[in-house]
Structure formats: C-alpha cells, structure tokens
Amino acid sequence: xxxxxxxxxxxxxxxxxxxxxxxxxxxxxxxxxxxxxxxxxxxxxxxxxxxxxxxxxxxxxxxxxxxxxxxxxxxxxxxxxxxxxxxxxxxxxxxxxxxxxxxxxxxxxxxxxxxxxxxxxxxxxxxxxxxxxxxxxxxxxxxxxxxxxxxxxxxxxxxxxxxxxxxxxxxxxxxxxxxxxxxxxxxxxxxxxxxxxxxxxxxxxxxxxxxxxxxxxxxxxxxxxxxxxxxxxxxxxxxxxxxxxxxxxxxxxxxxxxxxxxxxxxxxxxxxxxxxxxxxxxxxxxxxxxxxxxxxxxxxxxxxxxxxxx
Amino acid sequence: xxxxxxxxxxxxxxxxxxxxxxxxxxxxxxxxxxxxxxxxxxxxxxxxxxxxxxxxxxxxxxxxxxxxxxxxxxxxxxxxxxxxxxxxxxxxxxxxxxxxxxxxxxxxxxxxxxxxxxxxxxxxxxxxxxxxxxxxxxxxxxxxxxxxxxxxxxxxxxxxxxxxxxxxxxxxxxxxxxxxxxxxxxxxxxxxxxxxxxxxxxxxxxxxxxxxxxxxxxxxxxxxxxxxxxxxxxxxxxxxxxxxxxxxxxxxxxxxxxxxxxxxxxxxxxxxxxxxxxxxxxxxxxxxxxxxxxxxxxxxxxxxxxxxxxxxxxxxxxxxxxxxxxxxxxxxxxxxxxxxxxxxxxxxxxxxxxxxxxxxxxxxxxxxxxxxxxxxxxxxxxxxxxxxxxxxxxxxxxxxxxxxxxxxxxxxxxxxxxxxxxxxxxxxxxxxxxxxxxxxxxxxxxxxxxxxxxxxxxxxxxxxxxxxxxxxxxxxxxxxxxxxxxxxxxxxxxxxxxxxxxxxxxxxxxxxxxxxxxxxx
Numbered sequence: 001x002x003x004x005x006x007x008x009x010x011x012x013x014x015x016x017x018x019x020x021x022x023x024x025x026x027x028x029x030x031x032x033x034x035x036x037x038x039x040x041x042x043x044x045x046x047x048x049x050x051x052x053x054x055x056x057x058x059x060x061x062x063x064x065x066x067x068x069x070x071x072x073x074x075x076x077x078x079x080x081x082x083x084x085x086x087x088x089x090x091x092x093x094x095x096x097x098x099x100x101x102x103x104x105x106x107x108x109x110x111x112x113x114x115x116x117x118x119x120x121x122x123x124x125x126x127x128x129x130x131x132x133x134x135x136x137x138x139x140x141x142x143x144x145x146x147x148x149x150x151x152x153x154x155x156x157x158x159x160x161x162x163x164x165x166x167x168x169x170x171x172x173x174x175x176x177x178x179x180x181x182x183x184x185x186x187x188x189x190x191x192x193x194x195x196x197x198x199x200x201x202x203x204x205x206x207x208x209x210x211x212x213x214x215x216x217x218x219x220x221x222x223x224x225x226x227x228x229x230x231x232x233x234x235x236x237x238x239x240x241x242x243x244x245x246x247x248x249x250x251x252x253x254x255x256x257x258x259x260x261x262x263x264x265x266x267x268x269x270x271x272x273x274x275x276x277x278x279x280x281x282x283x284x285x286x287x288x289x290x291x292x293x294x295x296x297x298x299x300x301x302x303x304x305x306x307x308x309x310x
Numbered sequence: 311x312x313x314x315x316x317x318x319x320x321x322x323x324x325x326x327x328x329x330x331x332x333x334x335x336x337x338x339x340x341x342x343x344x345x346x347x348x349x350x351x352x353x354x355x356x357x358x359x360x361x362x363x364x365x366x367x368x369x370x371x372x373x374x375x376x377x378x379x380x381x382x383x384x385x386x387x388x389x390x391x392x393x394x395x396x397x398x399x400x401x402x403x404x405x406x407x408x409x410x411x412x413x414x415x416x417x418x419x420x421x422x423x424x425x426x427x428x429x430x431x432x433x434x435x436x437x438x439x440x441x442x443x444x445x446x447x448x449x450x451x452x453x454x455x456x457x458x459x460x461x462x463x464x465x466x467x468x469x470x471x472x473x474x475x476x477x478x479x480x481x482x483x484x485x486x487x488x489x490x491x492x493x494x495x496x497x498x499x500x501x502x503x504x505x506x507x508x509x510x511x512x513x514x515x516x517x518x519x520x521x522x523x524x525x526x527x528x529x530x531x532x533x534x535x536x537x538x539x540x541x542x543x544x545x546x547x548x549x550x551x552x553x554x555x556x557x558x559x560x561x562x563x564x565x566x567x568x569x570x571x572x573x574x575x576x577x578x579x580x581x582x583x584x585x586x587x588x589x590x591x592x593x594x595x596x597x598x599x600x601x602x603x604x605x606x607x608x609x610x611x612x613x614x615x616x617x618x619x620x621x622x623x624x625x626x627x628x629x630x631x632x633x634x635x636x637x638x639x640x641x642x643x644x645x646x647x648x649x650x651x652x653x654x655x656x657x658x659x660x661x662x663x664x665x666x667x668x669x670x671x672x673x674x675x676x677x678x679x680x681x682x683x684x685x686x687x688x689x690x691x692x693x694x695x696x697x698x699x700x701x702x703x704x705x706x707x708x709x710x711x712x713x714x715x716x717x718x719x720x721x722x723x724x725x726x727x728x729x730x731x732x733x734x735x736x737x738x739x740x741x742x743x744x745x746x747x748x749x750x751x752x753x754x755x756x757x758x759x760x761x762x763x764x765x766x767x768x769x770x771x772x773x774x775x776x777x778x779x780x781x782x783x784x785x786x787x788x789x790x791x792x793x794x795x796x797x798x799x800x801x802x803x804x805x806x807x808x809x810x811x812x813x814x815x816x817x818x819x820x821x822x823x824x825x826x827x828x829x830x831x
Contacts, residue, residue, distance in 0.1 A: 030712040255548050
C-alpha cells in the first residue's frame with residue numbers, strides 16, 4: 001500500500017510538469033481560437049470581444065496561474081468552443097477510450113497467450129515460424145489501413161459488426177467496439193507474443209519444470225501453473241508499456257471508427273485552438289499512462305509472490 | 311497435447327468474445343427501398359458529417375454545422391426559395407411597405423406554436439429580431455438598416471428602417487432573424503440555447519458533444535402532416551472513408567460532402583443516390599494588394615489570365631463543377647453570365663506581365679490551408695501555370711486556423727479562400743468582398759476601387775430590380791477587370807444518400823428542409 005501511495009504521490013509532479021509543458025506549447029502554436037470560431041467573420045472587434053470574454057487578453061503567466069488555481073479546485077476550465085466545462089467534456093469522452101484500451105488489452109491477451117504457447121511448444125518448427133512471422137504483419141500495417149480492411153470484411157461483407165461508432169448499452173459497446181479494439185490488439189499482440197514466447201522457452205528449460213515433469217505434472221497443469229505463470233511477468237511489463245503507447249494511437253483508431261473518445265476530442269480541440277480542453281485531455285492522458293504503469297507493477301506482485309515493493 | 315487444449319481454449323474464448331460481440335445487439339439493417347411513391351411517416355434519419363456543431367445560438371454562431379441543425383428548430387418570417395434566388399413566406403404570410411419604403415408591416419401566420427405548445431405572437435418576433443440586432447460579435451451587422459421593430463397587435467409586426475433597404479426580406483430570411491420565444495421563455499440565454507425551443511419541424515432531444523446530436527418530430531408543427539420523420543440524428547464522423555462505409559453499411563442515410571474522388575463510384579453504388587445540388591460556393595485565389603508587386607493591376611491580371619480553370623475543375627472537382635467568371639456565383643440574384651472575367655489566355659497573360667512593374671517575373675508565396683486535398687491540388691496547378699510568366703510560387707501549407715489569422719491580418723502574398731452565400735441577395739458578398747472599410751478589408755485583399763464601393767452601397771438602397779442589375783453588372787465586370795482575386799471555380803454541394811431517402815434537397819445557400827424528407831420502408 002505504501003508503494004502504491006508513493007507512486008500516486010509521484011503523479012503530482014508529473015501532472016504539474018505536463019500542465020506546464022502543454023500550456024506553453026499549446027500557446028506557442030500560431031493561430032487564434034477566436035478566429036477559429038468566428039471564421040471569415042472575424043473582425044478585430046469581434047476577436048477582441050471574445051478574447052476579453054475568455055481571458056485571453058491576459059498575460060500567459062496570468063492565464064497559467066488561473067489554470068492552476070482552477071485545477072487545484074477540481075476545475076479544468078471551460079471549453080472555448082463549446083462553452084462547456086472541460087471536466088464534463090472530458091468525463092463524457094472518457095468511457096469510449098477506456099473501453100477501447102481495456103477491450104484491446106483483453107483481446108491482445110486472448111490472441112497472444114495461445115499463439116505464444118503454440119510457438120513455444122515446438123521452437124523453430126513451422127508453427128513457431130508462423131506464430132512469429134504472421135502477427136508481424138499486424139505490427140507493420142498502419143492502424144488506419146488495418147481498420148478499413150477489418151471494416152470492409154466484417155462490417156460491409158459479413159455484416160457482423162457496425163461500421164463504426166460506440167454503440168449503446170453494454171452489449172452495444174461490446175459489439176461496436178470489437179473491430180476498433182481488434183485493430184489495436186493486432187498492433188499490440190506481436191510484441192507480446194514474441195516476449196511471452198521467449199519467456200516460455202526460458203521457463204521450459206528451467207530445472208523446476210524438469211522437476212515438475214519428473215513428479216508427473218504435465219500438459220495443461222504444467223503449462224498453466226508453472227510455465228505460463230512464470231513466463232507471463234516480462235510479458236506483463238511489455239503489455240503495460242505498449243498499452244501506454246496505445247493511448248497515443250487511440251487517436252487514429254477513434255478517428256477512423258468515429259468513436260467519441262478523448263483522442264478525438266483532443267484532435268478537434270487542437271484544430272479549434274481550444275486551449276483549456278487540450279490541457280485537460282493531456283492531463284488525463286498523462287494520468288492514465290502513469291496509472292497503467294502502476295497497474296503493471298502491482299500485477300507483478302499478484303503474479304509472482306517473490307516480487308516485493310521497496 | 312494438453313497445452314494445445316489450453317491454447318485452443320483461450321483461442322475459443324477469443325472467438326466466443328467475438329461472436330458474443332457480434333450477437334450483442336441486432337445487426338443494423340440497410341434501408342434499400344428504391345421506390346418513391348407517397349410519403350410515409352416514421353424513421354430516424356442519420357446524417358453523417360465531418361464536424362460537430364459549435365452552438366445552437368442562432369444570433370452568434372457562424373459554422374454551417376450549427377446552422378444546418380438549428381434551422382430545423384427555428385424559422386424566420388421569410389425563407390429562401392429552392393432556387394436560392396428569392397424568398398417565400400414562412401412564419402409571415404404577407405407584408406405591406408409604406409410609400410417611403412421605410413416601414414414594412416408583416417402579417418404573421420395564424421396557428422403557429424412553439425414546440426412547447428405555446429403560440430407564437432408578434433412579441434416573440436420583436437424579441438428575436440432585437441436580440442439578433444444586438445449580437446455585436448454575431449450577425450447583428452446584417453440588420454444595420456433596421457431602426458426599430460414594433461408589435462402593435464399579436465399578429466402584426468412593424469419593421470422600421472433607417473433608409474430604404476433593398477435586401478430587407480433577404481436579411482430577414484437569415485437564420486439569425488429566426489423566431490424564438492420572447493425572453494427565451496423565462497430562461498437565461500445560455501440555458502435556452504442548451505435545449506432550444508422553436509416553431510420548426512423538429513424539437514430538441516440531446517447533444518452529446520463530439521459524438522451525436524438528435525432532434526425529434528415537433529408535434530405542434532404548423533404544416534399539416536409534416537414532418538414525416540420521427541427524428542434526425544447528426545453523427546460526427548471525421549473520416550471521409552468511414553462516412554462512406556457507414557452509408558454502404560446502412561448505419562447512416564446521408565453522407566455530407568463525400569470526397570470528389572469518390573463521386574463517380576458513389577453514382578454507381580447500388581442503393582446509394584449521389585446528389586450534386588447547385589451551390590453558391592465559389593473558390594478564389596486571393597491576392598494581397600499590400601504585398602508587392604501584387605498592387606500592380608497588370609500583375610494581378612496576368613495571374614488571373616494564366617490560370618486554366620477548366621483544368622482545375624477537372625483535376626480538383628473531377629469534372630463536377632464550372633469555371634468561375636464572376637465574383638458572384640450563378641445561383642446569386644443579379645449574377646451576370648455575360649461577364650467573361652479573365653479566362654485562361656496565356657498570350658494575354660504574358661502581354662499583361664510585359665506591361666507590369668516586374669516584366670521578368672518575381673518570387674512569391676502562396677499560403678494554403680493544410681488538410682484540404684482540393685486546395686493542395688489547386689496550389690500545385692497554379693504554381694506550375696504561373697511558371698511561364700516567370701512567377702516562382704513557393705507553397706506554404708499551414709494549419710487552417712493559422713492561415714485564417716494570417717489572411718485577416720494581411721500577412722500573405724497569395725492565398726486560397728472561398729465563399730458561400732448566407733442570404734438570397736448579393737449585398738452581403740459584395741460588401742464583404744469589395745468594401746475595404748467593411749471590416750473584411752475587401753475579402754482581406756486590401757482591394758479599393760471607389761467606384762465599385764460606391765455602386766455596392768448604392769445597390770443596397772436601390773429598390774428597382776433593373777437599376778440594381780445594372781449596378782451589380784458594373785461591380786462584377788469591374789472587379790473582374792481589376793483582378794483583385796482570381797475567380798477559380800463554382801462547385802456543387804455533394805451529398806450521398808441511401809436510396810431510401812426521399813425529398814432531400816439542399817438549396818444553393820446550403821439550407822435543407824428536413825420536414826419534406828421521408829424514408830421508404
């Protein structure tokens with residue numbers, strides 16, 4: 001618990017650093033949110049009115065201080081585009097992204113574990129080469145291309161899934177988010193498969209496996225209880241880190257599948273120069289990455305009692 | 311081997327998850343009816359669009375994605391005709407004008423109710439137009455000729471003008487002058503526009519920002535039997551490809567603005583109807599007269615003469631458009647088809663360059679908004695077409711927001727821009743494009759021809775149709791001769807719908823009347 005508490009405390013400087021960098025980087029980008037909203041009708045007077053309304057006529061440090069002050073009171077500010085609180089906007093866009101990340105994580109485990117086991121069972125045999133080579137296609141293909149391929153096959157030809165969207169209700173989400181999650185999982189799996197396969201080969205050569213075999217433990221029991229459990233720890237690290245990267249790639253997947261997640265909110269807000277939303281979403285992304293890494297660390301202890309937190 | 315069993319079990323679990331996901335809810339069925347016939351009631355029309363709306367405040371919002379939604383909720387006194395060149399009664403039935411042409415008395419339609427069941431009266435009309443006039447950073451400028459609005463009886467509204475004003479009915483047909491309940495029905499302005507109430511065919515349901523916006527049938531709508539649809543949902547689908555796939559998969563019935571490159575294939579796609587509605591969109595090459603040597607009319611004329619507009623239409627619009635000859639598009643009243651403008655003529659272009667201050671050419675930069683393949687193509691073609699004149703064009707692609715900011719502060723040499731009409735009268739465009747004092751700095755080009763400016767303002771207060779035509783003819787031919795912008799091409803509004811959609815029509819101004827739309831079973 002102390003470890004978890006310490007890691008959570010580390011979130012504070014990370015979040016502070018992220019807000020600092022993002023705030024000033026966003027303001028470095030040329031362009032004006034008032035111009036974005038007023039379009040061709042952006043007369044200097046109309047722009048000035050909006051700047052005053054939004055507080056953009058203040059100095060940058062004053063704006064940052066206001067942002068921090070609001071943040072400490074649990075307020076991420078107000079969207080310049082929608083005029084709505086950033087917290088409510090981010091919270092309404094968070095569930096689709098969490099669905100995507102979780103669903104992709106589950107699918108990648110369901111794809112990776114059996115394939116790694118098949119590969120590790122006969123090293124350098126044909127099945128092993130296939131297991132190592134074929135998933136690399138998923139890694140090499142751009143996500144947007146793979147996404148359209150899956151849509152064409154499973155949504156247009158087979159009509160088993162909707163073309164895009166988030167769906168409604170648990171089963172609606174399960175169905176609508178399958179293809180986007182599979183897209184992410186296919187990109188995630190090759191690394192996990194290779195890592196897990198390598199770990200399993202190492203574990204299969206260990207003395208305790210020989211001992212277990214000599215004691216008559218074999219097959220299902222041997223692989224699940226002794227091999228997989230020991231081999232999975234490095235794979236958990238790999239999965240944790242890659243899901244962290246996945247948070248970044250959700251932006252593309254959300255765009256292609258028209259999923260109203262935080263990734264899409266981020267892109268739209270950048271184009272609209274909606275500074276408070278960009279800051280809010282970045283902060284949420286940073287917290288998610290830190291929490292995912294923490295989750296991976298905690299998972300070690302659950303999987304391997306020898307691991308202790310110092 | 312047992313490990314195989316384990317692996318197979320996990321694979322089976324993955325497959326089961328896929329099957330479970332696939333069966334989680336009923337598959338979306340594609341409406342494929344192709345017959346027309348009598349309209350039927352019911353159904354939810356899904357319009358897939360690339361961008362979300364910004365706000366439902368009709369007095370301050372400029373983005374089309376907001377306008378096209380709240381036009382289904384709010385209605386003005388007069389509305390645009392299908393041709394886009396005139397107005398027709400909407401919430402008013404008729405008007406009388408005084409002898410001095412400064413007082414208009416409107417008779418309101420009887421029996422009109424808001425979607426909350428309350429009757430609409432002249433108090434609502436007065437409140438609405440007064441609110442629109444007061445919108446300083448909104449559309450207030452459109453009503454500058456209005457001196458006052460009065461509501462002498464519940465069914466009569468009197469609009470008094472500061473001076474005779476030819477575009478009055480066109481101005482009143484603008485969405486910003488649409489009717490909302492007086493005092494926002496007792497709510498604050500902000501509260502009201504989060505769930506607006508109007509007299510239109512549809513009423514508010516929900517708006518999940520960045521995702522979907524839904525309107526329901528207004529049971530109090532005054533046109534008997536309409537609307538036919540139970541509801542309309544606008545979904546935000548940024549990817550062109552995904553919108554098209556949603557249409558093919560039956561998840562959406564309308565694809566707003568499919569890419570030009572896909573129009574031909576959509577025309578031959580089963581159960582899909584490709585619509586190309588005449589529009590008022592005109593694309594221009596803006597020339598900043600504050601940037602040397604573009605202050606030289608010969609240079610500007612040379613540039614305009616060197617551009618092969620037919621080639622642009624072919625390459626950019628895949629043939630789905632027309633070369634532009636005038637500042638005005640053909641769907642605007644007083645458009646002059648006879649104005650040839652400065653069409654492609656390389657010899658004439660070279661002759662103009664020879665007469666200019668830079669006969670041997672010069673280097674310049676073209677500022678182009680990124681992310682628009684059409685404009686990328688245009689810039690590349692124009693770049694190569696200006697080479698024979700010795701003009702070296704450096705293309706600078708920046709994100710659209712930055713380009714807008716630079717255009718408005720005249721920090722560019724050449725740039726690409728466009729216009730679509732908001733009202734069925736050329737006044738708004740003419741003032742915006744040629745009056746350097748209008749806030750838009752002559753379409754952000756710093757163009758200043760006093761004769762053209764004078765004619766533009768004279769046309770505003772000239773009520774005779776023939777006299778206005780004469781003034782606008784001069785404006786069109788003179789602005790073309792001055793080549794303050796190169797008029798590039800006119801393009802239609804492209805919408806793809808499933809063949810189950812009937813009655814879907816977009817006016818040249820971009821408005822659509824969903825009360826006429828129905829879905830066949």
